[in-house]
Amino acid sequence: xxxxxxxxxxxQEAKAALGRPQLKVALDRATGLLQGRRQDxxxxxxxxxxxxxxxxxxxxxxxxxxDHYLETFAASAEASGAKVHWAATPADATTKVVEICxxxxxxxxxxxxxxxxxxxxxxDALAAAGIERVETDLAEHxxxxxDERPSHIVIPALHKTQExxxxxxxxxxxxxxxxxxxxxxxxxxxxxxREKYVAADVGISGxxxxxxxxxxxxxxxxxxxxxxxxALPPCHIVTVGVEKLVPSAEHAAVLLxxxxxxxxxxxxxxxxxxxxxxxxxxxxxxxxxxxIVLVDNxxxxxxxxxxxxxxxxxxxxxxxxxxxVYSVLGGHPYGSTYPGPMGSVLTPAxxxxxEAGDLPNACTLNGRCQEVCPVKIPLADMMRTMRERQxxxxxxxxxARLPLIAWAFVARxxxxxxxxxxxxxxxxxxxxxxxxxxxSMPLASAWTAARDMTAPERQTFMTQWKRGRRR
Amino acid sequence: MIDAATPKSEPHVGLFVTCLADAMRPxxxxxxxxxxxxxxxxxxxxxxQTCCGxxxxxxxxxDQARAxxxxxxxxxxxxxxxxxxxxxxxxxxxxxxxxxxxGRPDWALKQEELAAKTYELSQFLVDVMRWRPEGVALPxxxxxxxxCSGLRELGVKAEPRALLESVEGLELRPxxxxxxxxxxxxxxxxxxxxxxxxxxxxxxxxxxxTGADLLLAGDLGCLMNMAGKLSxxxxxxxxxxxxEVLAGMAEGDGI
Numbered sequence: 001x002x003x004x005x006x007x008x009x010x011x012q013e014a015k016a017a018l019g020r021p022q023l024k025v026a027l028d029r030a031t032g033l034l035q036g037r038r039q040d041x042x043x044x045x046x047x048x049x050x051x052x053x054x055x056x057x058x059x060x061x062x063x064x065x066x067d068h069y070l071e072t073f074a075a076s077a078e079a080s081g082a083k084v085h086w087a088a089t090p091a092d093a094t095t096k097v098v099e100i101c102x103x104x105x106x107x108x109x110x111x112x113x114x115x116x117x118x119x120x121x122x123x124d125a126l127a128a129a130g131i132e133r134v135e136t137d138l139a140e141h142x143x144x145x146x147d148e149r150p151s152h153i154v155i156p157a158l159h160k161t162q163e164x165x166x167x168x169x170x171x172x173x174x175x176x177x178x179x180x181x182x183x184x185x186x187x188x189x190x191x192x193x194r195e196k197y198v199a200a201d202v203g204i205s206g207x208x209x210x211x212x213x214x215x216x217x218x219x220x221x222x223x224x225x226x227x228x229x230x231a232l233p234p235c236h237i238v239t240v241g242v243e244k245l246v247p248s249a250e251h252a253a254v255l256l257x258x259x260x261x262x263x264x265x266x267x268x269x270x271x272x273x274x275x276x277x278x279x280x281x282x283x284x285x286x287x288x289x290x291x292i293v294l295v296d297n298x299x300x301x302x303x304x305x306x307x308x309x310x311x312x313x314x315x316x317x318x319x320x321x322x323x324x325v326y327s328v329l330g331g332h333p334y335g336s337t338y339p340g341p342m343g344s345v346l347t348p349a350x351x352x353x354x355e356a357g358d359l360p361n362a363c364t365l366n367g368r369c370q371e372v373c374p375v376k377i378p379l380a381d382m383m384r385t386m387r388e389r390q391x392x393x394x395x396x397x398x399x400a401r402l403p404l405i406a407w408a409f410v411a412r413x414x415x416x417x418x419x420x421x422x423x424x425x426x427x428x429x430x431x432x433x434x435x436x437x438x439x440s441m442p443l444a445s446a447w448t449a450a451r452d453m454t455a456p457e458r459q460t461f462m463t464q465w466k467r468g469r470r471r
Numbered sequence: 472m473i474d475a476a477t478p479k480s481e482p483h484v485g486l487f488v489t490c491l492a493d494a495m496r497p498x499x500x501x502x503x504x505x506x507x508x509x510x511x512x513x514x515x516x517x518x519x520q521t522c523c524g525x526x527x528x529x530x531x532x533x534d535q536a537r538a539x540x541x542x543x544x545x546x547x548x549x550x551x552x553x554x555x556x557x558x559x560x561x562x563x564x565x566x567x568x569x570x571x572x573x574g575r576p577d578w579a580l581k582q583e584e585l586a587a588k589t590y591e592l593s594q595f596l597v598d599v600m601r602w603r604p605e606g607v608a609l610p611x612x613x614x615x616x617x618x619c620s621g622l623r624e625l626g627v628k629a630e631p632r633a634l635l636e637s638v639e640g641l642e643l644r645p646x647x648x649x650x651x652x653x654x655x656x657x658x659x660x661x662x663x664x665x666x667x668x669x670x671x672x673x674x675x676x677x678x679x680x681t682g683a684d685l686l687l688a689g690d691l692g693c694l695m696n697m698a699g700k701l702s703x704x705x706x707x708x709x710x711x712x713x714x715e716v717l718a719g720m721a722e723g724d725g726i
Contacts, residue, residue, distance in 0.1 A: 018665050201677035238568075241539075324652040328669035362663050364656025364670075365529060366619035387531030396531070400662070408527050408535035412542050417521040421494050434722065437702055446661040451699030454495055454726050461488055461497035465516050471501035471720065 005335040005349050006147060007356035013333035014362070023159055025328050030158045034321040037265025038372070045261060055258055056376040058251045059312035062212075063303060069212040069245045070294070076215025080277030082290040087120075093199045093295045094125035097204065100291050101131055106201035108132035110229040112208025112219065115153050115315060116241050118337040119350070120295060122204070134196040138189050145172045151331030153338060154263045154317040159330045193225075203229040203280055203287070207240040208259070209252045210316070216276050217292065218252055220259065220269040227273055236278070236287040240296050243311040249274070255314050258374035262316035297348050306385055307349045312375040313342055319369035319379055325362055334359060341369035341379045348386060357395055360386040422463055425453035425456040472629055473598040478551070484512040485550035485726070487543075487564075487589075488521040489557045491691035496726060497689065502718035503556045503592055509718075510602040514551075523555075523563040528571070529657050534619055535570045544568070544581050552599070553589040556714045557690050558621015559657075561591035566624045592714060593630040593689060603637040607719045610640030614683040615713075616674070616697065617650045617691035631689055631713050638716060644681045648674070655696040671700045677704055678704040686710045698726040 017023060042048050062069055074084045081239040087093035101109060109131055111117065126133045135144045139157040144148055145168055148157030157165070166180040169188050179187040205226055209218040217238050219226045245250045259267045279286030302311055320326050320340030331339035336356070338345040344359035360383040369379040392395050410420050431441040438444075438453040447453060457464075484507050492499040509512045524539035543564070547553045555561045565586045572578040596602050615635070621627035635643055654660065654670025674697055678686050686701070686708050689696050698710035709725035 012665070014666055018669055092518045125709045133486070229696065324494070324654060324673075325639075325666055327675070328666060350549065362666060364619070364652050364654060364659045364667075366617070366652035366656065367623040368650070368652065371623060384529060384531065387529070388533055389531070391531035391533075400530075404527060404530055404532055405535065408539060411524070411527075412523045412535075412538045414542070416522055421490075425494055439703075446664040446698070449664060450703065451671070451696065452702040453699055454496050454695055457497050458596070460496075461493045461500040462516070462518075465496060465500075471496070 005332070007335040007351065007359055009335050010333050010358035011363065013098070013335060014186045017329045017333050018348060022164070023163060024328070026164075027159045027327055027330055030155065031162075031321050031327050032410045033402050034265060037322070038050075038262060038318065039265075041261045041265045041267060045267075048261075051254060051258055052374055052376055053299055055254050055314075055374055056312060057247060058254060059375055062245050062251075063243065063308065063311050066242065066245065066300075066303065069247060069284075073210055073212040073245060074294075076213060076217070077206055077217075077277065077292055080215050080259050081280065082215065082277045082292050085291060085293045087293050087295045088119035088297075090295070090297055093120045093239055093293050094122055095296075097122065097239060098131070100235070101126075101202050102130065102239055102341055104196065104201060104235055104289075106131055106235070108196070108200050109202040109204050110134045110136050110197055110200040110201075110228045110233065111140070112205040112229045113137035113156065114204075114239060115337055116206050116295060117149075117204065117239050118150060119120070119241075120239065121298065122239065131202075134193065134200060135227050136197070136223075137221070138186065138223060141189055141193065142168065145169075150331065150337075151339065152317060152320060153315055153342075159332070163201065183393050197228045197232050200233045202237060203231075203233040204237045204239065205230055207238055207244055209255065210240060210245045211249050211252055211274065211350075212245055213248045214274075214276065216249070217254075218254070218272065218273045218274050220272050222264075222270045224271050227271065229247055229383060230287065231285055236275070236291070237288045238275075238290070238292045239295060240292065241297070241299060243299050243313075255375075259314055259316050262318040262372065262374045302349050306344065307382065308364060309377050310345050310349065310382065312377050314375060315342075316374055317342075318372040322337045322372050324366065324368075325363065329375065341383075342377075345377075345382045345386075347378055351388060352376065353386060353393075354395060357390065360390075418460075418462060423459050425460055426458070428453075428456055433454075473594055473626070474546060475599045478575065478599055481511060481513050481677075482551040484514050484552045484554050485547045486514055486516045487520060487553055487555040487560060489555055489560045489691065491695070492556060492613050495695065496691055496712065498720060499556050499712045499714050502712070502714040502720045505718040505720070506592070506596060506604070506714060507554060509530075509597055509604070510582070510600040513602070514540060515550070517546040517658040519711065523560045525559060525563045525567075526657055528563065528567060533571060540571055540582070541566055541578065543576070544578070547589075548581060548585055552595065553585065554595045555589070555594055558591045558618050558625055558627050559690055561589055562620040562624035564589045564723055567611045575700065591625055591689065593628055594625065594627055594635055597630040597633050604717045605637070607637070608639040608718060609721060611685050612642040612644055612681075612683040613642045613685035613687050613716075614646040614678060614681040615649065615676075616646060616653060616686065616693060618688055618693045619652050621689055622650060626688065631686070631687075634713065634717055639696065641716070644683050646681055651677075653693045653697050655692045658667065660696060668697075668700075674702045675704060675706070676680060679704075684709065685716075685721075686715050687716060689704045689713050691726075693713055694726050
């Protein structure tokens with residue numbers, strides 16, 4: 001796993017990302033495709049708005065009664081033979097996972113992609129414990145070979161072009177492949193992974209949903225790797241955030257109808273599996289042991305605060321796919337498991353507003369994210385709310401604070417405002433170049449570095465209007 | 472489209488000029504006056520206006536935003552309608568002033584009253600006054616950018632296009648990604664200039680790909696951002712606010 005990433009490095013990482021033309025190619029291809037597919041599939045889904053409303057209410061109800069549903073889930077899961085563990089922090093969670101692996105003498109673990117697993121630092125914990133980690137999602141396999149971090153929560157290797165993947169496989173796969181076509185690349189990865197599935201001592205997955213009444217764990221994939229990862233080894237470990245709970249399978253179905261449409265523009269994923277505990281007497285196959293590690297990591301803090309709506313998130317990534325900032329940066333500059341709009345809201349809650357201070361500010365507040373969110377999280381509004389907290393709690397540095405305070409002082413005094421603006425437009429006009437526009441100006445280099453500026457007229461509108469000018 | 476009640480004859484409109492039109496593009500405000508008068512309104516420009524407070528609000532400075540909002544509310548409350556040539560300013564008043572006055576019922580009431588009669592220009596002309604321009608010609612090709620605030624906070628979409636249809640000779644070409652943000656974002660473009668520049672670069676590429684002579688929109692922040700980038704790229708595309716086109720005042724090099 002390559003280095004420690006932090007949202008505190010956002011500005012430098014953003015600059016680096018903007019300097020990579022290959023990244024832009026990958027981003028344009030991916031976001032364009034995903035936006036188009038979502039639009040097409042929704043054209044055939046007239047119930048979309050009603051489903052969003054229902055989904056938001058299901059999540060809100062569950063969150064309001066989270067303790068009840070957690071207890072119900074734990075009791076049902078244990079009744080089916082699974083062992084339920086509670087982890088308050090990421091360290092608690094990874095310690096428990098390693099403990100379970102060591103108790104079984106596990107040397108290797110296959111893994112189904114799980115963002116929660118990334119969040120708690122599972123890859124590093126497994127490495128530190130000397131347990132081989134085999135990523136079975138094609139994209140996570142690519143990321144693992146490249147020793148990088150995922151850049152998207154649904155399509156972790158979105159930042160890599162097909163050409164880059166072909167080169168990577170040529171370098172790292174044991175068996176040379178037949179061509180650079182997508183089918184050949186997939187076949188090459190399948191071949192690499194096949195033996196590992198069978199050899200694994202433990203299979204580790206996350207969960208898309210936890211079904212409270214039956215104690216089931218629901219996982220969706222398009223590759224079928226969840227089934228191979230969790231059914232073949234003798235032990236299945238689930239690491240999952242407590243907010244993934246829903247009351248019943250019917251409720252999960254409402255969210256499932258929204259998940260793949262929002263994420264990938266398809267009505268359903270290829271595989272949807274509900275795990276109901278370990279192998280029972282008479283079952284033909286299945287793990288002997290199933291462990292479910294329920295992770296809190298700040299989620300109960302979020303329940304009682306302004307960030308509560310963020311717990312509705314079903315991790316579809318639609319907001320990320322439609323964000324203009326993400327579309328030019330990709331996921332890495334966010335320095336977090338979670339990029340894009342949902343990452344900008346969630347990361348400060350999981351780390352701190354001080355460390356992740358850039359994230360809610362590096363946003364144009366255009367609102368497309370909250371428009372596409374299937375559970376109606378007011379993402380842009382929440383970013384503004386975080387800015388308010390930053391202002392109140394004095395995280396905003398003086399360089400940014402003073403100009404705004406000065407401007408606001410003037411803006412509530414009309415007589416002063418008139419004079420200030422009249423002076424400002426006169427001063428600006430001095431910087432006109434031959435073409436009539438302003439190409440550079442003191443205090444405005446942030447703008448003029450990349451753009452020209454309109455030159456104002458000699459007098460403001462209000463001055464002209466007061467002097468009786470009309471047009 | 473909004474379902475609005477029929478106004479009385481010669482409604483008294485308070486023009487909210489907006490700080491950008493006032494300082495950077497007076498022509499937009501003059502054009503707006505002309506349009507409102509042509510539609511049958513009496514127009515006044517209250518002297519006490521400055522800004523809607525959005526820069527402070529979006530920076531998290533709620534107290535400062537509130538003080539500026541109070542000034543605006545008092546200046547505009549006496550009118551039948553308040554019209555702004557800007558989706559983001561009208562959106563600030565209609566959608567966000569409510570956030571500023573929680574726990575202050577007297578101001579909350581005033582804010583509600585003002586919000587109900589405040590409109591973005593194209594929505595006012597089409598949905599309230601049910602008016603179209605007549606006898607305006609502009610033989611040119613144009614493409615239209617949907618500004619985010621107007622689009623998502625107020626639903627401004629059909630109205631500008633309906634108005635532009637009445638301009639003789641104007642050929643409107645669709646803009647790929649017309650609803651995608653241009654990267655202005657108020658203070659965003661000066662706090663994160665590199666990112667903003669990358670986003671507007673995508674936008675101007677889409678504009679140039681239409682081959683249109685003109686780029687039109689309903690918000691000066693977007694227009695200045697896109698026009699500035701197009702100019703730096705050496706493009707001949709001229710940018711105008713929709714008000715200037717509809718009033719027959721879209722002359723010269725544009726924004």
